[in-house]
Amino acid sequence: MFAFAGVVLICLAGAVVDYGRVSKAHTSLQAATDAAALAAARLPSKDAGLMRTAANNFFVANSIGIDGHNIQITNFTFQEASGTVSVETSGVLDTSLMSLAGIKTMGFSAKSAAVKEVTGTVEMALVLDNTWSMSDSAGGSDSKITILKAAAKNLITTVLKEGGTNVKIGIVPFADYVNVGTGNRSQSWLSVPPDTTTTTQNPPRTCVTKTTKSVCTKGAPATCTRTVDGVRETYDCTPSTCVDQTVAPYESCSGGGSSTTTTRWYGCVYSRKTGSLRLNDSEPTTPYVGFLGTSQKCLNPIVPLTSEKTVLTTAIDNLIINIGTGYRPQTYIPAGMIWGVNVLSPTAPFSEGAAYDTANRMPRKAMVLMTDGANTLRFNSADGSHATLNSNATTAANQVTATNTDTSAICTYAKSKNIEVFTVAFAVTDVAAKTMLQGCATDAAHYYDATNAAALAAAFQAIGQSLTSLRLSQ
Incomplete structure (x- = not known):
């Protein structure tokens, strides 16, 4: 009886030891599986093959030292609609004392799922340079505007896919002026004179x-x-x-005979000329002035905050940088920045934005400024127009400095409202312009110096990733 009892005790002790080994191996396997799922979900690419490779690489690196053999990923899936990565793993442990009872191996497994998503709500304004310089190349065969369109659409797709209706995006194309859209002519925040038709007798x-x-x-x-x-x-x-x-x-x-001249409003607006209102949104009831012309002197209209992907991507596809050969616009960044603020502001002009959150979480407001050059126009306090620079080089340099100062002031105002400001310098060579863009960003991590097409795409991908977060859903 004692001998029989001894065998039972040995088997029980073996079970405790082997189950302890399996439990430890399972814990380590679960950690390695979690790491693999997070690594795959973190990738900007949505290629399932690349994600599987990333998951496997992380799993191998983190499974070294786990007691057992045949430790591997047994199943990998990616649900593009939800952005969820699922990983299943398993391993086999050779028993020690339990083998005396005929149990020679014990299996163990783990499951994990990771999802990249927007937490809370996000409101983002894309302030995009559409000046004539965007017709130039960044060293490759494509023009800068073509490269920008691809990068911007990828950012929109990424953030909307992972945030759904919790994300709203607005688009502010800018050049020498901003187009607020002719449909807003009757808005209280806008003052536009009536169109005119004048007939002159010769x-x-x-x-x-x-x-x-x-x-x-x-x-x-x-x-x-x-x-x-x-x-x-x-x-x-x-x-x-x-x-x-x-x-x-x-x-x-x-x-x-006679000649007829028609002037109309194409959606173009001056900056507000009263005091420093061109630099902030502190008095939203003070109207902007729309100016008339015999031809259009501003480009694509602003797209207010929306979650409609088709509306946004179509607007990006339709971005233009000139009208005919007569209108090739120059650069006035302050106009783009203040209208970026206006799009995000909960007050007029435009009122799609939610109230500011002091913690910038509900909603999280962000503005992305992308430009490929320096300011080439100045503010005209007489009427709020954006005038050409003086022919004298020294005077012109001082005028550019003043415009840069205005740009920085609007950035400071945006940040005072806890708007997260990203700036992207696309093939910018002007030192003063790059310094201005660095200072405009929320911090060094929010500034991107994109010297070519690949760098611009990477910058927009990084911005999209920064607005999302990874979490384990299983």
């Missing part, structure tokens, strides 16, 4: 007989260069010499 038609005509002769072919919003371009500047030559008498007539 002098009476008169005809005279002439015996001379100006004849022009081109000289040696010549090509000159000029800079438009930072883009150097060439043009034909071949000189011509014109002289009057005697010809057979002919009749030359002029005058008569």
Whole structure:
């Protein structure tokens, strides 16, 4: 009886030892499985193959030292709709004392699921440079505006997919002016004069007989260069010499009839000229002034905060950087920044934004400024327009400094409202401009110096990731 009891006690002791080993192995396996799921979900790519590879690499690295064999990932799935990564693992442990009872192995397994999502609510304004310089390349075959469109749509897709209706995004295209949308003409925060049509009677038609005509002769072919919003371009500047030559008498007539000039509002607005209101949203009832023109002098209209992905991506696809050959806009960053604030503000103009949260969590408000160059215009206090720089180099430099100072002041105001400010310098070479953008960002981690297409895509991916968080859902 004692011998029989001894065998039972030994088996029980073996069970305690082996189950302890299995429990420890399971705990370690669960930790390695969690790490694998989080590693896969953290990837910006949504390629299931790449995510599986990342999960496997992390699992192998974290499963070293686990007691047992055949320790592996047995199942990996990625649900794109929810952004959930699921990982199942297993292993086998050779028993020690329990083998005396015929139990030679014990299996153990683990499951984990990780999801990347927006926590709380997010309101984000994309303040995007659409100036003529965006027609240039960043070193590759594509133009900067083409590269921007791809990066911006990826950011929108990432954040909306992981936040759903908890995320609202607005788009503020800017150049020399901002377009607030002609549909807002009757809004109380806007003052727009009526469109005009003026008919002018020309002098009476008169005809005279002439015996001379100006004849022009081109000289040696010549090509000159000029800079438009930072883009150097060439043009034909071949000189011509014109002289009057005697010809057979002919009749030359002029005058008569009338000419009609129509000016209308295309959605373009000046900055507010009263005091420092161009730099903040402290008096939302003070209206902006819309200005008329014979042709459009601002680009795409603002898209207010919305969760509609199609609306946002279509607006990005439709971004333009010029209208014909006559309007190639220059850069005035303060206009883009203040309208970024206006889009996020809970007060007019635009009122889709929720009230500010002092902790910036419910909602979390963020503004992303992307520009490829320096300010090339100045504020005109007489009417709030954005004027060209002085021809004198020293004066022009001082005017750019003043515009940079205005940009920084708006950034400071945005941050005072706890708006999280990201800035992206896309192929910017101007030192003063880069310094301004660095100071504009919430902190060093919110500033991105993107020197090429890949860097811009990475910057927008990083911004999207920073607005989301990983958590284990299983």
